Amino acid sequence: MAITLYSYWRSTAAYRVRLALNLKGLDYDTITVDLTDAEHRREDYAERNPQMLVPFLEDGNTGVAQSLAILEYIEETHPEPPLYPQDPAERAKVRAFAAAIACDVHPLNNLRVLNYLKGPLAADGDAVSTWYGHWIHEAFQALEKICSDDAYTFGDTVTAADVCLVPQMYNARRFNVDLTPFPKLVAVDARCLEVPAFAGAVPEKQPDAPAS
Numbered sequence: 738m739a740i741t742l743y744s745y746w747r748s749t750a751a752y753r754v755r756l757a758l759n760l761k762g763l764d765y766d767t768i769t770v771d772l773t774d775a776e777h778r779r780e781d782y783a784e785r786n787p788q789m790l791v792p793f794l795e796d797g798n799t800g801v802a803q804s805l806a807i808l809e810y811i812e813e814t815h816p817e818p819p820l821y822p823q824d825p826a827e828r829a830k831v832r833a834f835a836a837a838i839a840c841d842v843h844p845l846n847n848l849r850v851l852n853y854l855k856g857p858l859a860a861d862g863d864a865v866s867t868w869y870g871h872w873i874h875e876a877f878q879a880l881e882k883i884c885s886d887d888a889y890t891f892g893d894t895v896t897a898a899d900v901c902l903v904p905q906m907y908n909a910r911r912f913n914v915d916l917t918p919f920p921k922l923v924a925v926d927a928r929c930l931e932v933p934a935f936a937g938a939v940p941e942k943q944p945d946a947p948a949s
């Protein structure tokens with residue numbers, strides 16, 4: 738059955754899903770939802786996903802919202818190669834790391850929150866950067882301690898923890914956050930990006946990315 742991903746090239750949440758699809762070797766069609774043009778708020782998209790956020794995945798007649806739910810849906814429908822360890826304790830560690838990024842950091846720094854700071858709260862560029870950097874630093878300090886000394890976040894194979902980490906690192910760089918205090922996260926990110934499935938999912942390689 739055909740898989741369709743509603744995505745935007747610079748969305749970190751959609752980036753997670755692209756990574757999972759690529760790591761599983763799944764073919765999918767991408768439909769761009771241009772956030773800068775508020776396409777996510779258009780009626781046809783809102784009917785699909787009433788939360789009016791990307792990503793949204795369609796697999797035949799099944800529609801799934803929320804990147805973490807999508808990752809688990811992909812894992813359950815396509816178990817190989819696994820992105821979650823079999824052992825419940827190890828699996829919980831991966832889920833907790835993924836949730837720390839997707840549930841605790843990203844919601845403080847996503848488009849609508851930054852726009853609200855800049856718009857109704859009249860925060861200037863410096864204040865918005867301080868806000869962004871503050872929450873990234875607080876989260877990454879903890880994640881740096883939690884990250885293993887292995888090749889990837891947990892162990893020698895890629896998991897959903899890496900799938901969540903790499904897009905957040907991309908986003909932190911985009912906002913010029915100094916990542917030198919987080920050498921383990923930087924090393925894991927670099928190792929992941931050597932994996933072809935990761936390299937193909939980077940925002941700049943997406944069909945809707947600007948040419949330069």
Ligand SMILES: N[C@@H](CCC(=O)N[C@@H](CS)C(=O)NCC(=O)O)C(=O)O
Nearest residue numbers: 748749750790791803804847848849
């Ligand atoms: N918890 C959601 C977050 C989705 C989300 O916030 N997506 C952003 C792009 S990364 C979005 O659609 N933003 C539109 C907006 O903020 O108006 C998930 O993990 O899928």
